[in-house]
Amino acid sequence: MNEQLETINRKLKTKGFKLTSQREATVRVLLENEKDHLSAEDVFLLIKPKYPEIGLATVYRTLELLSELHIVEKVNFGDGAARFDLRSNDQAHHHHHLICTKCGTVEEIKEDWLLPLENRVQAEFGFTVTDHRLDFQGICKACKAKSNDKAV
Incomplete structure (x- = not known):
């Protein structure tokens, strides 16, 4: 997981962004739950126990940024919720x-x-x-x- 996190950190840096603690927490949750296709709310609920100060809006902004940078893919499976799926490096x-x-x-x-x-x-x-x-x-x-x- 650390190798994937470092790759994502490099992608952020090349686009002029930092891997803040909130972004790292979001990415870690996505990496730990890679097969689950989590919604922003799902990610928020999984981060909140470890980072009680994080807000849902921060998670949304982070996921949108990661989507714009093609680190995650925003997908809709017809259930009305946008879900986020990590893109594979290979x-x-x-x-x-x-x-x-x-x-x-x-x-x-x-x-x-x-x-x-x-x-x-x-x-x-x-x-x-x-x-x-x-x-x-x-x-x-x-x-x-x-x-x-x-x-x-």
């Missing part, structure tokens, strides 16, 4: 998601399946893709199995 683009519309679980797809499509867009339209995101919505395996069990 991938050129943000990863993709499978979102269950029944139970709300989110599964990540780490492979970049859209690279051939990006190349086609470049060739046919002369458009250089700098980023993309793909979210699949549907019914997960567990919910599908529950539906099949009820039908029997």
Whole structure:
């Protein structure tokens, strides 16, 4: 985790920002809960016990800054809340998601399946893709199995 924190600190510095204690606390919560796709409120509630002086507005501003700097990705899974997902250093683009519309679980797809499509867009339209995101919505395996069990 310290290596990821140092990488994020370097990204902030190159853009003229410091890794303040509030920003570090926010990033640590995101790193510790990487698979959870936390909302700003979730992050705030996890930080508050360790940093009681931090305010929700500070967490929002920090997450927005991290989003603008492409350190985190702001995502919406259709539940009305913006969620924040750390961007991976080893991938050129943000990863993709499978979102269950029944139970709300989110599964990540780490492979970049859209690279051939990006190349086609470049060739046919002369458009250089700098980023993309793909979210699949549907019914997960567990919910599908529950539906099949009820039908029997």
